[in-house]
Amino acid sequence: MGDVDLHIHSTASDGTLSPGAIVQLALQKKLSTIAITDHDTVDGIQQLHQQGIPSGIQFINGVEISIEAPDSFQVKDSLHLLGYGVDPFNAPLNHALTWLQESRENRISQMITKLNRIGIPVTMEQVVRENSVAGRPHIATVLLEMGIVKNFTVGAVEKDGAKRH
Numbered sequence: 001m002g003d004v005d006l007h008i009h010s011t012a013s014d015g016t017l018s019p020g021a022i023v024q025l026a027l028q029k030k031l032s033t034i035a036i037t038d039h040d041t042v043d044g045i046q047q048l049h050q051q052g053i054p055s056g057i058q059f060i061n062g063v064e065i066s067i068e069a070p071d072s073f074q075v076k077d078s079l080h081l082l083g084y085g086v087d088p089f090n091a092p093l094n095h096a097l098t099w100l101q102e103s104r105e106n107r108i109s110q111m112i113t114k115l116n117r118i119g120i121p122v123t124m125e126q127v128v129r130e131n132s133v134a135g136r137p138h139i140a141t142v143l144l145e146m147g148i149v150k151n152f153t154v155g156a157v158e159k160d161g162a163k164r165h
Helices: 019-028 043-051 091-117 124-128 136-145
Strands: 004-008 033-036 058-068 078-084 151-154 157-160
Touching: 004 058, 004 078, 019 033, 019 043, 033 043, 043 058, 058 091, 091 124, 091 136, 124 136, 136 151
Parallel strands: 004 033, 033 058
Antiparallel strands: 058 078, 151 157
16 A cells, blocks of 8 residues: 545645646555545546546545634634545535635635735736635735745745745
8 A cells, every 4th residue: 555645735726736737646656545635626626537537546535625713712713624525516515615715715805905005016816826716825925926025834834935846
């Protein structure tokens, strides 16, 4: 049994590789099992199923859903809930994910408006680029590229001006 990676993001959300490229890389790295868990979307998984998933790797459908922390949690920000074995063609799931994506777009739009008000000319086009689901790290990346910030941290990983692909 080879290595397993059950938390991969594709360009359908905030990853750097297409779903197909992820599968090819996983095969090259001899991973036995992977799951693509894009933020609030199963579009990448739908693409893979339509293209066909090659034999030689076990693929698990996944999704990462942004949720509000319960009042009893000391966390004030959103949490990310990983779901596995989801049906990417399930209509109620896709309806809920569309609603989450619209909410995310509204938040990003408000952030861009606030940045513009203080003289930082960021556009939605800069933030979205090749990713269909934009988030705070995408705004941070634009600010990094503009030279507004020198670095930023996502989780435990520091990002700086160096290009990583």
